[in-house]
Amino acid sequence: QVHLVQSGAEVKKPGASVRISCKAFGYTFTVYTIHWLRQAPGQGLEWVGWINAGNGDTKYLQKFQGRMTITRDTSANTAYMDLSSLRSEDTGIYFCAITFATAGNFDYWGQGALVGVSS
Amino acid sequence: DIQMTQSPSSRSASVGDRVTITCRASQNIASYLNWYQQTPGKAPKLMIYGASSLHSGAPSRFAGSGSGTDFSLTITSLQPEDFALYFCQQSYSTPWTFGQGTKVE
Numbered sequence: 001q002v003h004l005v006q007s008g009a010e011v012k013k014p015g016a017s018v019r020i021s022c023k024a025f026g027y028t029f030t031v032y033t034i035h036w037l038r039q040a041p042g043q044g045l046e047w048v049g050w051i052n053a054g055n056g057d058t059k060y061l062q063k064f065q066g067r068m069t070i071t072r073d074t075s076a077n078t079a080y081m082d083l084s085s086l087r088s089e090d091t092g093i094y095f096c097a098i099t100f101a102t103a104g105n106f107d108y109w110g111q112g113a114l115v116g117v118s119s
Numbered sequence: 120d121i122q123m124t125q126s127p128s129s130r131s132a133s134v135g136d137r138v139t140i141t142c143r144a145s146q147n148i149a150s151y152l153n154w155y156q157q158t159p160g161k162a163p164k165l166m167i168y169g170a171s172s173l174h175s176g177a178p179s180r181f182a183g184s185g186s187g188t189d190f191s192l193t194i195t196s197l198q199p200e201d202f203a204l205y206f207c208q209q210s211y212s213t214p215w216t217f218g219q220g221t222k223v224e
Contacts, residue, residue, distance in 0.1 A: 104151065106165060
C-alpha cells in the first residue's frame with residue numbers, strides 16, 4: 001500500500017532554513033516523480049517543485065529558484081525539500097505527493113508538515 | 120500561468136443532496152483537470168482525474184465532467200464523510216495550478 005510519511009512540524013525564525021523529509025513506502029521509489037506542494041494558512045494549494053526519484057532531475061516554481069533544493073536518498077526511499085532564507089510568507093503546510101501515471105496528477109500525498117516562520 | 124476559478128466558494132448542503140461544483144480555466148486545458156477532496160487536518164485526496172475518470176478508491180457517487188475551459192464535479196448523494204474542501208487542478212501545463220477551493224458544509 002502506497003504511503004508517504006513526512007517529518008514533523010518546524011518553527012523557524014526569518015532568514016533561517018528548513019528541511020522536510022518524505023519517506024515512501026509500498027512502491028518502487030525510483031520509478032516515480034515526487035512533488036512538493038504548499039498550502040498557506042486559509043489559502044489554496046501551490047505546486048512548488050518536483051524531483052525525478054530515478055535520475056534526480058528537479059524542477060522548481062520560478063519564485064523558489066535559488067531558495068529551494070529538492071533531493072532524494074534512494075537507499076532510504078526518502079525525498080527532502082530544503083528551503084532557505086525563510087520569510088513569514090513561507091508559513092504553511094508543505095506536502096509531498098507522487099505521480100504514478102499522468103504528469104501533473106498528484107495520486108498520493110503525505111500527511112503534510114507545518115512550517116511556521118516567526119520572529 | 121493558467122488561472123483556475125472555482126464557484127461557489129462555499130456550498131451548504133444536507134446528507135442525500137446532489138451537489139455540483141464548477142471550475143473554470145483561464146485557457147483551454149482539454150481534459151487535463153483533476154479534483155481533490157481535503158478534510159480538516161488531512162492531506163488532499165485525488166478523486167477525479169482527466170476531468171471524468173474516477174481515481175482508485177473514490178466512491179462512485181463522485182462524477183466529473185467538462186472539457187476545454189469549463190468543468191464540474193458532482194456528488195450525486197452527499198454522505199456525511201463528503202463534507203470537505205474540494206479543489207480543482209489543471210495538469211495541462213506547468214506550473215500546475217489549483218482553484219481556490221469550494222467548501223461543502
